[in-house]
Amino acid sequence: MPWQSPIVVHxxxxxxxxxxxxxxxxxxxxxxxxxxxxxxxxxxxxEADIALDDPHLVEWRGAAHAWTGA
Numbered sequence: 055m056p057w058q059s060p061i062v063v064h065x066x067x068x069x070x071x072x073x074x075x076x077x078x079x080x081x082x083x084x085x086x087x088x089x090x091x092x093x094x095x096x097x098x099x100x101e102a103d104i105a106l107d108d109p110h111l112v113e114w115r116g117a118a119h120a121w122t123g124a
Contacts (some may be wrong), residue, residue, distance in 0.1 A: 059110065059112055059113035060073070060076060060077050060110060060111060061074070061075070061091065061094065061099075061111055061113070062075045062076075062112075062113045062115060063112060063113070063115065063119075064115050064116065065115050065117060066116060066117055066121075066122050067083075069085075070081040070084050070085055070121060070122045071082055071084065072085075072121075073092075074090060074093050076094065076097045079097075081093045081094070081096065081097045082096075085121060086121055087106060087121075088117070090106065091104055091106075106119060107119055108117065
């Protein structure tokens with residue numbers, strides 16, 4: 055099985071929201087860094103685990119670390 059980042063932020067939807075998975079489990083949709091941090095906190099990750107620009111921890115699919123839409 056190929057290696058995968060533990061946190062995946064999927065491509066933006068039409069409304070700008072991005073689905074987020076942690077270790078393969080869907081944890082919700084984020085519209086901002088604040089939303090993303092809250093989803094990760096609820097998934098049990100501590101602040102030390104929330105380095106949004108670390109490619110070893112977070113894979114941004116479809117678009118770089120950016121938010122669009124609503």
